[in-house]
Amino acid sequence: MLEKIFNKRNLVLLTIIVAAAFxxxxxxxxxxxxxxxxxLFGGAYFDKKYLSFAVPFIALFITDLILGLHATMWAVxxxxxxxxxxxFNLRGQLKIAKLGLSAVSxxxxxxIITNFAAWLSSPFYPQTFAxxxxxxxxxxxxxxxxxxxxxxxxxxxxxxxxxxxxxxxxLIEA
Numbered sequence: 001m002l003e004k005i006f007n008k009r010n011l012v013l014l015t016i017i018v019a020a021a022f023x024x025x026x027x028x029x030x031x032x033x034x035x036x037x038x039x040l041f042g043g044a045y046f047d048k049k050y051l052s053f054a055v056p057f058i059a060l061f062i063t064d065l066i067l068g069l070h071a072t073m074w075a076v077x078x079x080x081x082x083x084x085x086x087x088f089n090l091r092g093q094l095k096i097a098k099l100g101l102s103a104v105s106x107x108x109x110x111x112i113i114t115n116f117a118a119w120l121s122s123p124f125y126p127q128t129f130a131x132x133x134x135x136x137x138x139x140x141x142x143x144x145x146x147x148x149x150x151x152x153x154x155x156x157x158x159x160x161x162x163x164x165x166x167x168x169x170x171l172i173e174a
């Protein structure tokens with residue numbers, strides 16, 4: 001059983017995910033990290049669905065423990081689960097346009113879910129539709145960095161793995 005989980009392919013996937021997740025710990029523009037790309041990557045490449053969720057979630061959780069926890073963590077993890085599921089749609093049909101659309105979808109879902117949670121729990125915005133819109137507008141600068149980060153890191157992470165598969169064909173799933 002452990003041989004199936006800790007095979008060469010999964011170890012390479014795990015290494016890429018852990019390395020990418022730690023971009024949250026180095027200085028960066030707000031939300032310009034690889035964490036959304038990590039979720040897409042896990043969903044796209046792990047052949048076992050539980051690994052698609054578990055590995056990226058564990059990497060996210062470890063970095064959250066270092067960075068600190070907050071009241072709206074549930075929204076971050078909910079959006080992260082949705083991004084993993086978006087990654088499922090990339091399995092076996094990795095095309096640049098579809099990958100780009102998935103990265104944009106990941107950024108949008110993260111933005112919508114996490115900012116809704118921020119509005120819900122914030123004393124700064126009235127609990128009205130106008131307050132919700134106000135909170136989304138205030139978050140646009142973070143969204144632009146999140147989108148750019150997702151697009152950049154999706155290109156880097158998926159590109160590294162695709163190059164590794166080209167160089168080492170044993171990484172290609174059987």
